[in-house]
Amino acid sequence: MWNDQEIEKYLEKILKKRLGQYDGNNYFADYIKARHDLVEDVLPNIKITEPSLTDHGPFHVANVLKNAWYLLTYHDASKKLEAIKKFTALDLYVLCLSILFHDVGNINGRANHNRKVLDVYNYVRNNKSKYLDEKRLITKAAEVHCGKTNAGSSDTLLDIGNELYPLSGDPIKLLEIVGILRFADELAEGPQRTSDYLLKTDKITPESELYHKYASITHPFIDRDAGRIVLRYDINVKNETIDSLKEILLYTYKRIIKLDEERKYSKFYSKCLAPFMQTEVTFNFYNYNEENLSEELLFSIGRIILDDKCIPGDKQTEAVDLISKFSALDIDSIISQLNIN
Amino acid sequence: MNNYINPFEGERANALSDDEVLQFYIEDNTYARFIRSKRNIFLVGERGCGKTMALRYNSFGVLCKKAKQDGQDIDFSTIGIHISGSSILHKQEYLLLVDDFRRSITCEHFLVLSIMWEIANSLCKATEIQDAIKQESDRLLQDFEYILGFELKKEYDFFTVVRNFTLHEARLTQNKINRYDSDEFYDNTMSFSSTIIPFIELIKSISIFNNSHFLLMIDDAQTMNEYQIKILNSWIAYRDHANLSFKVATTKVDRPKFITSTGGTILEGHDFTSIDMEKPFQNPDSDFYILAKKIVKKRLELIGLNNTEAEDFFPEHPNFTKDIEACKDFVREEAEDKYTDGANKKINDYIYKYARAKYYRDRLEKGKANMPPYCGFKMIVAVSTGIIRNLLEPCFFMFDLASSNKDIDIEKIDCSIQNQIIIEKSKELWTFINEGLDSSVENCSREQAKQISQLFNNLMILFRNRLKSHKSEPRAITFTVSQKTTHEKTYNQVKKLLDIARKSQILYTRTSRSKDDGKLETYYTPNRLLFPSLGLDPEGQHARASLKASDLWNAAERNTPIPYGDDNETVKQQTLFDNYE
Known part of the structure; x- marks a missing residue:
């Protein structure tokens, strides 16, 4: 049985307030449907495929939702919603949905689970074409929330870059969203x-x-x-x-x-x-x-x-350290390219 | 006849001299370990459980005296400064200000002055320090003037000057704010970071203090106002605790909230650690019993009884001991019949639960003439409910009564005297509950006083019924309150009454893990001194009754008996003193 999380209650309110009753209700209904299917059919069964993993089921998803809420809100009641208000209703919709889906790939095995979300997504959305934008967002979010890029780098969020990710014609702050997802997921330990x-x-x-x-x-x-x-x-x-x-x-x-x-x-x-x-x-x-x-x-x-504090002069970083990190700064190489005698 | 000295003289810890603290305190390595660490600590426990004594014992002045007594050098590695109830700390001038921000900085200003005064006062007394700073006093005063931004009167040594300065500053601030014809605000307010931190760094520049860690020990934090609490929490949240840390003593009820001035929170187990000072006291192997023995033994040494154990000074009635043994034998036979496989643990558990129950049950049935004798050191520990002050108080009156009857030195307290005092004090406590709560306890209305009186009377009826006939836990006199989520409003109403009862010290709490689900639960224990005048067993057993909030509320509001769950018992309308009127 699922207990509604604070961020979900806020999502419902903000969808209706900003998109209007009809559209707001529809989006929230889509969210609830996805949650229902995942919580009832998919998430509890990850344990069958991967019995030794720590929990990746509904409790974990609820935990990540809770963490996302705390990352975006203040305990101080006078400024509680100051940060989360900067997100649109659809940003939050995508965030919550990404959290629901981020680990579902584990049902097909732990290895590269971040890239195995599509099957489950299609099952939940019945392959309907109206969800194409959403599919792109959710599968991308799941893909970059952990693991490595195709080039083998751990900087998976770089892949999102400045690319535009729309949903129903509105731009979605996918980079911000995945940053929150990653961090909320990392914090969902205990x-x-x-x-x-x-x-x-x-x-x-x-x-x-x-x-x-x-x-x-x-x-x-x-x-x-x-x-x-x-x-x-x-x-x-x-x-x-x-x-x-x-x-x-x-x-x-x-x-x-x-x-x-x-x-x-x-x-x-x-x-x-x-x-x-x-x-x-x-x-x-x-x-x-x-x-x-x-x-x-x-x-x-x-x-x-x-x-994050960095006190100038404290770390004793020398020029040679800069050069070893960025080989293009090698002085001899620069001089040789400039043909200076 | 000797000059009269009552070794159980129970002055509040704040009123004792340093020598008396040294004389009376029983050192506990657990507390010392935490108090002298660099962690922020909250010492939590109800009034009389020993918080102030623990802080005072670890204060610089007392530890200096101890070092001299033991012929050792003074240890400057930790400098404990006890901050309690000074006249500066509880100044109310902030109430004259309308602006919230100004109130906050005024409260911080007075808090800073209190701490500075206590530091200076503690350090100006030690001659070793006087000698060490003789050469450096001018430099220190100059540096401190720079920190403060104005001149100081340099007639005395550094710490005496600072002490005088803080009093002067407090008066100036008070005068400025108190002027009814002016909206002026005192401009030179001091803060923790602008004053305390540099002050301590300055002290650490003195050679003997180079490696010192300052323990700022704030007592009775539950009496601080809301601004002071937030300010203190902000200081606790301050990230750098290399030079100082806070040890805060507070009661459980009215324990300060954890919000800081900026609306953040301080976290238990991270920003600070809580130490519960109320020890388990259920049996002679418990920590509190052992501590109580040590306390009494130390007190007896004051009157020359150096080898007398507490159990010998407060002996049990021989008939009581004999009768309890007889009940154990009787119950053992029952157990052996029941557990024919000879399982020793089950038999021993059976005896533990039912032997004393049989003893008290038999006496309840026989009525007033057969009240059990309430004497013996175990009994005194039991009625103390694990609170040191509650232990010493009856001992004081017993000794006082014994002294008035005798011309010779006292070597033990007669059972009759012990019994008389315990019953007297028990009756006094009931009088307080039934007649005096609203006039003695802050924020207790007459209606609430009546509700609490009815609640406690019905609780005792319940415990008596259980003692008489409960099949599995007849001596359970601790309870938990259920229906927290299902009957939230009722639960909160009951909780309010229980909190007042706790403030009045007629109820104590312990936190423990529920065996059912491992979650932390609050266990409520009525002051055990309530039991003797009713002929009930104050020792109880290691068990608890789960009582519904709705039943407790009905008992309080409507004087309805608390339902008793045993199938054979019918709930009767009865008064508490049926057997003894």
Whole structure:
């Protein structure tokens, strides 16, 4: 059973307000139909095809929708909708729809799932030609939300570039939308994506265990007001060995770096994400007593702050570093091309 | 006869001298570890649970005295500054201003002055510091003048000058704002970043403080106004805590919200960590029981009873001990009949649940003449409900009564005295509930006082019924409230009453994980001192009753008995004191 997310409630309101009752209702009906088909038929069955993955079903999609809402709104009631108002009703329609579809390719296997959305899309929309614009947008959004370009680069959003993506004659801010989708998806991590029971009873395959464990300790928080993403890790050390603790910590550090990179990457393309200037991290180490369900906090590490601040002169970047990054700046090469004696 | 000293003299922690804090405090490594860390900490617990003592013990002045006592060097690595109820902190002048922004900066100004005063006051007393800054006082004063933007009177050492300056500034601000014929605003307001941060950096330029971390320990945060709370939260959110961190003590009820001045939020587990100071107190192995023993033992040392254990000073009635054992034997036979496979755990659980229940049940049935004796250290710990002040208070009155009866030194408190005091205090608490809530508790109307009185009377009737006949958890005297989502309005009405009850300290809460779904739940425990005058068992058992919000509201509003779920019980209209009138 689906609980309507805040962004969906806002979508319904804004579609009717800006497009008029008739068109607004039609678009929202299309959205609900797609959601119904995916939530009932497709998303819950990803587990059958890929049983070891962390959750990619309806709960995950709801989580990504929730994250998108928090990325675009403020907690402070006096300016709550300031950022989201800059999107048109159709922008938000495409955003919500992209979120619904972004992971459906997993039903046909995890590998390159971002490029396997078309089948499912056609199933949901019955191949009707009126959805051609929408199909192009949704499949493109799903394609670039992860993975690599055809040329093998990770800069998938570059593919969208300055290309015009219309929907019913109106321009859609696809680049902004996919930036939000990517970041909201990266932030959709946490205990809700895994199962405590399966972890405790060793029913998760060894190769997936680390991902599930990571999900169980991760608690992200989106704070647009303070311009930060907070990652809180609560680690129960009761049954951990030195090796297992080292393993999970190392993996966590990698994921922190990845998330921070996603933050910078997404906001590079999606200007609405500009306020998110830093990633903050805290580790809380607990001893959890299963008999009386109590937690004893052993100690905490925090706040670790990764931010965008660059202090001139601090990084000691030399000219040679610039040249090694951009080979065209090689001085000898320039001089030889200029034929100067 | 010795000069009278009552070792359980229970002054509020703020009124104790540094020496008395050192004398009375039982060090707890858990709290010290967190208080002395660089993390922002919220110490949470109801009044009397030991928050102020924990902060004061970790303050610079007290730890200096401790170091001298132990013959050690003063540790300058952490400098604890206790900030509590100073006259500057609670200034109300901001209320004279209409503009919200001006109110906010005025409140921050007074908060900054309070903190500066406390820092200066703490550091100006230590002679080691005086010696260290003798050479540097001029430089420090010059630098501080530059920071503030005006001249200081340089008659004394640096910290004394700063202390005097803050008082002077507070007065000037007060005078400016108070002038009824003027709309002028005080222009030299100070903020955390413009004053406290540079002040602490300046102190750290003194050699002995080079590596110091300042612990700004703010007490009774629940008494701060809304602007101060937002300001404090903004400071907690401040990213750089290398030089200072905040330790904030607050009650659970009226705990400040987490909103900052800019509308953001501070996050538990990230921007700060909460430490619940109310320990489990259910049995002699619990943390609170162990702490209570240590506290009493330390207090007894003040009157020369150096090797006396708490259980010996407050002995149990021998008949009580004998009768409980007899009940255990009786119930053991029942258990052995029931669990013929000899499962020891099941038999022991059975005895735990039903032995004491049988004891109290038998006495309830026999009526007033057979009230159980309320004595013994275990009993005193039980009626304290896990709150240190509630532990010390009856001990004080018991010792006082024992002293008035004797000409010789007291080596233990007679059971009759213990029983008398506990029953007296229990009755006083009931009088407070039935007659005094609205006149004593802020924001409690007469109607609410009546509702709370009816609610508590009906709760006790429920617990008595359970004790008499409940099949599985007869001694459960802790409850949770259900129907939070299905009967939201009723739930909120009940919650309001329960919050007033908590403020009045006739109800306490614990947060624990539900065994059903693992989610955090609030467990409500009535003040256990309410039970003795009704002949009920204040010890209870490790279980809780789930009560519906609608039933609790009916009990409060209409004085309707709370339905009792056992099939054989019929709900009767009865009064609480049926057996004892």
